[in-house]
Amino acid sequence: MSDPATVSALQSAAPAAGAPLLDIAGLTVLLEVHGENRAVLRDVSLTVRPGEAVGLVGESGSGKSMTARAIDRLLPRGAEVHGSIRFGGSDVNRLAGADLRRYRNQVAMIFQDPRAHTNPVRRIGDFMTEALQANLAVPAAEARRRAIDMLTQVGIDDGARRLRQYPHQMSGGMLQRVMIAAALLTKPRLLLADEPTTALDVTTQAEVMAILDGLRREFGLAMLFITHDLDLAAAICDRTAVMYAGQIVEIRASALLHDDPLHPYTAALAAARPDIAQTAPRLRAIPGRPLSAFEAPPQECAFAPRCPYATDACRADVPGLAELDGGLSRCVRAHELRGRLGGAPDE
Amino acid sequence: MLLVSLLVASFLIFAAMYLAPGNPVAALSGGRSLPPSSLRVLEQRYHLNAPFFAQYWYWLDNVLHGNLGISITLRENVSTLIASRIWTTAGLVLYSSVLILVFGIGMGLVAGLRPGMLDTSTVIITAISAAIPAFVAAIVLILLFAVKLGWFPAIGNGTGLVDNIRHLTLPALALAVSSLAIVARVTRASVREEGEREHVQTAVSRGIPARQLIRRHVLRNAAIPITTIAGITIASLIAVAAVVETAFSLNGLGAYLVQAAQSKDLAVVQGISLLLVTAFVVVNLLVDMLYAWLDPRVSLGSRAT
Amino acid sequence: MSTGVPAAAIDAPRFRALTSVRATGAAGVVSAIVVVAATFVAVFGPLLAPYDPELPNLDLAWIGPTGGHLLGFDVQGRDVLSRLLVGAQTSMLGPLVVVIISMITGVLLAIVAAWRRGAADAVISSGLDILFAFPGILLAVLATAVFGAGLPAAAIALSLAYMPYVARVLRGAAFRERSQPYVAALEVQGASATSICLRHLIPNTLPLIVAQATILFGYAMIDLAAISFLGLGVQPPRPDWGVMISENQTGIVQGYPLPALAPGLCIVAVVVAVNVLGERLFEQAQTARG
8 A cells, every 4th residue: 555645745756846736645435336335446646736737547447537526526426535635735525615615616627528518508608607606706797708808718709799609509619618718717726627628529629728738837727637548648747647447556757658657557558559650560459458446356456467567476465656766656566667668568 | 380280170170070970960960850940050151062171261260250150959159158168167277287386396396306205205106196087086085175074165166256266176186186296207307317417517516506506507407398298287287177177067168078079069069179279289389489498409399309 | 405416427317217216126016916917807807797797776876895795886786896897898908909009000100200201201290290289088079079979989089199199209219220320231231121110120119119008008098087987988887997987976975985986096006007117118218228
């Protein structure tokens, strides 16, 4: 088991230090599914510093979305939460009432499917100004003015007309930009972006990503960027965390992730994605399928069954997160595999 | 579109005269033998010697001018006979509608917003009530409230406004029972369903207070299916009222329609049928308009199934 | 409401909202038993009835339950239990006929509309829209005024009134099925329209068809009983649950409620059972579709 204190100490001991804005330590979440309690997150520890962009990468079932929901307290009814999530020093799970609403204004979530996440019977203007008017007591006219302003910043002109429209009158890409604008209106300090471009087509993806990244840097916001695309995360985030089966398996500076990964799973993810600059005779897939947290064997490394480097030591116990070269890895063989994991893995 | 329905419906009602075995005169006279002078009157009035569609035109023209023919049994204008009974039926349907809206939607909201014992018992009660036909409800209500408890009268219309309302209470309740249950169930289901939608999550994630959340995001959205089912059930009251009126010996259009059907007084049957179908179509039209107003994705004339 | 509104992370099937009582397992079993029992009685009623259901004996009118006569006597001195048992025939058979006719015509129209699409669909949909203007009972009253009171006229009129509802529900499902890739594949292989419809479209929408038929049966039972209650359906002295309620209604104010209540209870019991089963089937049809 990793020591949460060590983890946060390690993460904070990087350049541009300061108290972390978001500090998750030992987060374990159990959900009730069909009558039994299943773990979806196991001992997740992660920090995000003010103004820093951290990527959270994983396949379906890895728990990345669930982490974001846990941070924003959007877990389903009946979820059991262990461990702690601290934001600006306060324990998020203990917030209530006005404090909780204030927290929600400081942490803004951008969802994956903008059409499902906007109320079809209410106008865009109402959608955008709701939080301002309800929690920050901003008068209607002023709220609308700010909304129009923010729309321009995300590249939507004619804001006054757009405010009067309904979601079904806008394209997916435009709606996602509206969602981003709405999220930024409450001047949050942390953005939780849950696969914001996955539901969009490719050309729109690039546009929206550019806007999101640009505005984030301009306003100096911290961001937790969740995606299944390792390269995308590495491109816009300072650090990237990789999740598998409900656990963090690696945290690394993005620049180093591709060429010097510290965990076989990261290496496999990077290799599985075809590189446009090279020709590969055959695509490298990871044998088997990704596990969810509750499917993972309890007493061994969750990735061991699919790992080309697994040994008996890997099957003996669940490995902890250990520091290595400024990053963290949950592989007991990380040190000896150093250098062999980057590029194409060989048997 | 609904107006076309109305037109076709009126045609069908008119054509009923010809569908009956025998000739139209036989249908109109209900199989009674009439003196030749009466037969000539019938022929003239209905233009029975004119071509088929011309007859329809004459009939329709008459109808639109308020002339619905003469009752063969009572020898009076159908319009007059209808006018004297229409308030009973209208009052009954209105009273019932109010009960359905207030208690049906009310129960559904309570059950939908608060899970627990109250919700479970509501589901069971509505499951059973939805299956109780109006006439069964009628006799049970008569037994309980008129005979055993004596709170309400068992039959008749009563005199004067307050007494009328008193007399209409049990019938309105009988008429409302099963529709109330259906509206309550749909309300509950809709509220539940809307509460679990993703856009509600978005609002929660932005810290919208619970009260506002329920009002603006759950209820406002649930209002769409609720309005649809409420509209449909209220429209159906128009027809089922006949059963309740008969059970309670009320002097309404429905009861009269049944009597006319039994005594084969076709003119009366046609007149009342036309009126009821028109009312039914109008209510459906209003529901369509309400639906289009509530849901900005929908334009008038299309009701999403 | 707590601050943690349930997230859509776990997608709940829509119709679970309708039957979320934990005892739905028990409810389903009981309903099935009731329906089977009712069908049994409907088929074997006349053989089970201990006494002649139609023989009046005014001396015995309104006598309550006594030895051998579990439910007592009705307004004309006939054994109530016997009338109940025999009445099950018309009370259940009539709705069955209505359901069969309206389902067959409705399914046919839906399939044709979905298969041909375009103009044929427009014509059929418009036609159905027009039929929507007629509530079932009204059409039945009109029919009996024209053709004479009796079960056949009422049943056919009801079938006509229900058909548009069936067609509308099934048209949606048929359209969805028709746009599935496998249909295009079969067409390319040269399969005929009829064979695709019969061998693939209909079987794949069968769960929905069965669910719809079950729920429709409940409605038909209520509507037909109402028409008989009004005196326009099954004619007295034939026993029929709707007719029995009408005949014995006078007993309620006179202090003999049982002869009118017993058939009422039977109707409600069967309809509740049918509704519960129908909702379950609907749920399964929804989840089967995915």
